[in-house]
Amino acid sequence: MNDTTLQNFQTQQDPPTASKDAARDPYTQAPTPDKGQPVTRNENVEENLSVRVRDLNLWYGDHQALKDISIDIFANTVTALIGPSGCGKSTFLRCLNRMNDLINSVSIKGLVEMDGHDVNARGMDEVALRRRVGMVFQKPNPFPKSIYENVAYAPRMHDMVSRKADQDELVERALRDAGLWNEVKDKLHEPGTSLSGGQQQRLCIARAIAVRPDVILMDEPTSALDPISTATIEDLMDKLKKDFTIVTVTHNMQQAARVADYTAFFHLGEMIEYNATKQMFSNPHTKKAEDYITGRYG
Amino acid sequence: MSQSFEEISAQLKKRHRRSARMKWMTMGALILSAAFLVVFISDMVVRGWPAFQQAQLQVEVSYDEQSQKLPLAAVDEDVRPLISRGFFRSLPREMENNPELMGTTQTRWVIADSRVDQFLKGNEDRLRPADKETLQALVEDGRAALKFNTTFFTTGDSKMPELAGIASAAIGTVMTMLVTMAVCFPIGVMTAVYLEEFAPDNRLTQLIEININNLAAVPSILFGLLGLAIYISFFGVPRSSPLVGGLTLALMTLPVIIISTRAALRSVPDSIRHAAFGVGCSRWQVVRDHVLPVSLPGILTGSIIGLAQAMGETAPLIIVGMVAFIPDASISITDASTVMPAQIFTWASEPNSAFAEKTAGGILVLLAVLIFLNALAVWLRNKFERRW
Numbered sequence: 001m002n003d004t005t006l007q008n009f010q011t012q013q014d015p016p017t018a019s020k021d022a023a024r025d026p027y028t029q030a031p032t033p034d035k036g037q038p039v040t041r042n043e044n045v046e047e048n049l050s051v052r053v054r055d056l057n058l059w060y061g062d063h064q065a066l067k068d069i070s071i072d073i074f075a076n077t078v079t080a081l082i083g084p085s086g087c088g089k090s091t092f093l094r095c096l097n098r099m100n101d102l103i104n105s106v107s108i109k110g111l112v113e114m115d116g117h118d119v120n121a122r123g124m125d126e127v128a129l130r131r132r133v134g135m136v137f138q139k140p141n142p143f144p145k146s147i148y149e150n151v152a153y154a155p156r157m158h159d160m161v162s163r164k165a166d167q168d169e170l171v172e173r174a175l176r177d178a179g180l181w182n183e184v185k186d187k188l189h190e191p192g193t194s195l196s197g198g199q200q201q202r203l204c205i206a207r208a209i210a211v212r213p214d215v216i217l218m219d220e221p222t223s224a225l226d227p228i229s230t231a232t233i234e235d236l237m238d239k240l241k242k243d244f245t246i247v248t249v250t251h252n253m254q255q256a257a258r259v260a261d262y263t264a265f266f267h268l269g270e271m272i273e274y275n276a277t278k279q280m281f282s283n284p285h286t287k288k289a290e291d292y293i294t295g296r297y298g
Numbered sequence: 299m300s301q302s303f304e305e306i307s308a309q310l311k312k313r314h315r316r317s318a319r320m321k322w323m324t325m326g327a328l329i330l331s332a333a334f335l336v337v338f339i340s341d342m343v344v345r346g347w348p349a350f351q352q353a354q355l356q357v358e359v360s361y362d363e364q365s366q367k368l369p370l371a372a373v374d375e376d377v378r379p380l381i382s383r384g385f386f387r388s389l390p391r392e393m394e395n396n397p398e399l400m401g402t403t404q405t406r407w408v409i410a411d412s413r414v415d416q417f418l419k420g421n422e423d424r425l426r427p428a429d430k431e432t433l434q435a436l437v438e439d440g441r442a443a444l445k446f447n448t449t450f451f452t453t454g455d456s457k458m459p460e461l462a463g464i465a466s467a468a469i470g471t472v473m474t475m476l477v478t479m480a481v482c483f484p485i486g487v488m489t490a491v492y493l494e495e496f497a498p499d500n501r502l503t504q505l506i507e508i509n510i511n512n513l514a515a516v517p518s519i520l521f522g523l524l525g526l527a528i529y530i531s532f533f534g535v536p537r538s539s540p541l542v543g544g545l546t547l548a549l550m551t552l553p554v555i556i557i558s559t560r561a562a563l564r565s566v567p568d569s570i571r572h573a574a575f576g577v578g579c580s581r582w583q584v585v586r587d588h589v590l591p592v593s594l595p596g597i598l599t600g601s602i603i604g605l606a607q608a609m610g611e612t613a614p615l616i617i618v619g620m621v622a623f624i625p626d627a628s629i630s631i632t633d634a635s636t637v638m639p640a641q642i643f644t645w646a647s648e649p650n651s652a653f654a655e656k657t658a659g660g661i662l663v664l665l666a667v668l669i670f671l672n673a674l675a676v677w678l679r680n681k682f683e684r685r686w
């Protein structure tokens with residue numbers, strides 16, 4: 001009975017229809033509410049579909065790193081990707097903002113859909129996509145610029161602000177949302193790299209949310225941080241999901257249990273189980289997920 | 299059974315001895331190379347220092363009608379042979395420019411002939427006995443002395459050693475380097491940016507990369523021949539001009555700049571590029587706003603070192619005719635010109651001891667410029683080096 005959830009979840013979806021709303025401007029529309037609700041959904045919360053992935057396959061040259069991944073990611077939730085290292089979590093995450101484009105050997109087949117638009121379609125500009133899908137990396141990587149510039153750079157580049165006052169306001173808001181404002185408000189013009197690791201990571205989060213994306217991808221955002229900074233970031237993720245959809249990779253099962261609404265378990269390039277986190281950690285449907293979660297595996 | 303400390307120490311002694319020996323050998327190598335450098339530089343200073351001094355004589359100069367017509371008449375017959383011909387040559391112009399001098403007699407210091415200069419420096423004695431007596435009398439009166447040689451830094455080449463200077467060669471060098479940099483800095487940096495940041499990593503770019511590395515190892519004289527064939531014979535660029543010299547050196551410097559720029563770009567961690575792509579930068583925005591600012595010190599350092607290399611280059615410039623005899627510098631890049639190393643080369647081939655010291659003096663000036671450039675490169679690297 002292990003795979004029923006997954007099968008139900010997959011079969012209840014409409015087949016992908018890439019050009020449903022092609023005529024509409026994708027970025028002024030709210031995400032379309034999803035009708036086909038998978039059984040794993042928390043029925044009590046009104047949720048929208050944010051990203052839809054169908055039969056996604058990815059190869060690094062001859063090596064297949066992702067096999068037939070299908071998953072729905074819901075707006076304003078935290079989705080955690082767990083699994084042993086090398087199972088393709090980061091690779092999958094990078095499919096959502098096409099960071100894999102930077103790797104020459106990659107070839108992709110399948111559908112990644114946002115707002116009814118195939119992100120891999122020829123007409124999709126990866127710059128536009130990344131404007132809506134921000135990313136936070138494993139190792140904090142602030143630009144070698146001032147704290148202020150780190151946050152202001154992207155909005156300015158995307159022509160979101162024209163006046164200096166607007167820009168200041170936007171920087172303050174992003175830093176406040178990232179819970180960093182009080183710590184840095186007196187040293188906005190010091191280099192971002194002068195902050196502690198945890199602060200740098202929150203600066204990177206501020207940088208990502210400054211352009212008001214829909215989705216924020218986080219690839220093991222706390223794996224380089226101490227426990228206290230980790231807790232701060234986890235709290236932050238919980239607050240941020242009010243405004244953003246968060247997809248995070250984590251090595252740390254407790255972290256997934258603490259922050260995620262949904263958890264997807266990956267293994268050897270396949271997605272074995274996708275479930276509400278509570279369900280996943282109390283009563284997983286698949287043996288592999290259970291073994292992994294209980295520590296009998298990887 | 300584990301070993302006792304005694305057993306371990308006995309074996310360690312040999313290892314420690316060997317590392318002590320290696321330490322002394324490596325230190326010896328350093329001392330040896332430092333010694334070579336010290337010997338070389340002090341030798342140059344000892345030989346070149348006299349070039350910065352020039353014998354001058356205090357004589358009575360009468361500015362009158364006769365001396366305007368016949369400048370030799372301006373000074374006393376005795377001291378006449380001791381004075382540089384250059385002084386007499388410049389006299390009519392001086393009087394023309396300063397009419398108030400007319401009819402006066404001035405006691406002033408004038409540049410001495412190079413035989414006097416060499417005699418006072420104890421190098422060569424080519425003075426006639428009578429002149430030597432006059433000179434000795436002047437020396438006793440304190441009216442002949444070695445003074446700082448401003449002429450060396452303000453004039454061009456001359457057949458008279460006491461009038462020969464490095465200035466027009468220095469101007470030629472500056473003009474040539476301007477041409478070189480104007481051509482190869484933008485082309486080199488852009489090529490490197492393309493290869494590092496834009497080009498796909500395929501056979502073609504690998505082939506290009508190998509060839510650029512090979513190009514950097516080509517003997518410079520071949521670039522001179524190439525410059526001669528392409529610029530002078532084919533495009534008709536004026537011979538001996540800073541334009542052709544600069545373009546020729548650009549051929550040579552280009553691979554150096556490309557290679558050092560690529561190294562600087564490659565040293566920028568990918569995490570910065572990922573961060574920039576992650577916020578939605580286009581490729582050019584990533585390069586312009588994030589990669590170039592971080593790598594700029596490295597690029598400048600590499601370019602300055604390439605420039606310094608080109609500045610010391612002689613062979614290719616001789617081939618394109620930049621060993622011209624240039625008494626007066628022109629600041630046009632199409633006029634005939636010479637450069638410092640070529641000037642040094644010219645002086646070095648003169649048999650006269652007066653020119654020998656110019657050679658060493660010229661080398662000192664060139665060395666000073668090169669050391670300054672290298673120091674600038676080091677300073678830039680340290681000042682703007684960032685950690686991330």
Ligand SMILES: Nc1ncnc2c1ncn2[C@@H]1O[C@H](COP(=O)(O)OP(=O)(O)O)[C@@H](O)[C@H]1O
Nearest residue numbers: 060065084085086087088089090091092103105
């Ligand atoms: N740039 C790459 N080139 C080739 N293979 C890669 C690359 N990145 C990852 N892989 C391979 O893809 C698989 C999945 O990697 P990754 O997504 O990084 O795993 P995870 O993040 O789950 O640890 C691994 O087998 C890894 O070796």
Ligand SMILES: [Mg+2]
Nearest residue numbers: 089090091249
């Ligand atoms: Mg990973």
